[in-house]
Amino acid sequence: MDDSSLDITADTEPGTFYSEGLALGELRFQRCDWCSTSLLRPRLLCAVCGSTELTWQRSTGRGRVVGSRQAPRKGHSPLTAVLVELDEGFSMESRLVSSTPAIVPVGARVRFGLVGEGAGARPVFRLEDTDWRYGRRRTETRLYPAMN
Ligand SMILES: [Zn+2]
Numbered sequence: 001m002d003d004s005s006l007d008i009t010a011d012t013e014p015g016t017f018y019s020e021g022l023a024l025g026e027l028r029f030q031r032c033d034w035c036s037t038s039l040l041r042p043r044l045l046c047a048v049c050g051s052t053e054l055t056w057q058r059s060t061g062r063g064r065v066v067g068s069r070q071a072p073r074k075g076h077s078p079l080t081a082v083l084v085e086l087d088e089g090f091s092m093e094s095r096l097v098s099s100t101p102a103i104v105p106v107g108a109r110v111r112f113g114l115v116g117e118g119a120g121a122r123p124v125f126r127l128e129d130t131d132w133r134y135g136r137r138r139t140e141t142r143l144y145p146a147m148n
Pocket residue numbers: 032033034035036037046047048049050051
């Protein structure tokens with residue numbers, strides 16, 4: 001276990017633990033103790049090896065965009081949804097907010113956050129490197145591993 005591991009009581013439902021994290025502004029996930037797979041959707045069994053030994057951890061909330069799409073809304077400008085691979089290895093889709101460009105480059109660094117409060121809080125991502133807005137890429141400081 002490392003510092004990002006969380007104590008969890010045996011009688012807490014996995015989904016509840018995830019929701020409680022969101023309410024605190026934390027993105028929580030499970031990591032399999034056997035095969036190290038990271039899992040966003042709360043589970044009782046590892047999706048890869050079937051182990052029941054899963055440890056809850058806190059994500060840093062940082063990751064990179066692996067895909068994006070525009071979601072039209074009636075009477076409003078479209079939302080940008082991004083599929084993000086978090087640095088811990090799991091992926092999630094959520095809305096991109098703040099100075100949203102029409103097209104988000106694959107590889108752009110983003111950070112998890114919340115909009116709204118309490119039970120109405122929703123996970124979102126924000127661009128870390130605002131230079132993406134202007135189509136510039138600081139290649140000297142931003143190198144990304146090749147996608148599979
Ligand atoms: Zn496993």
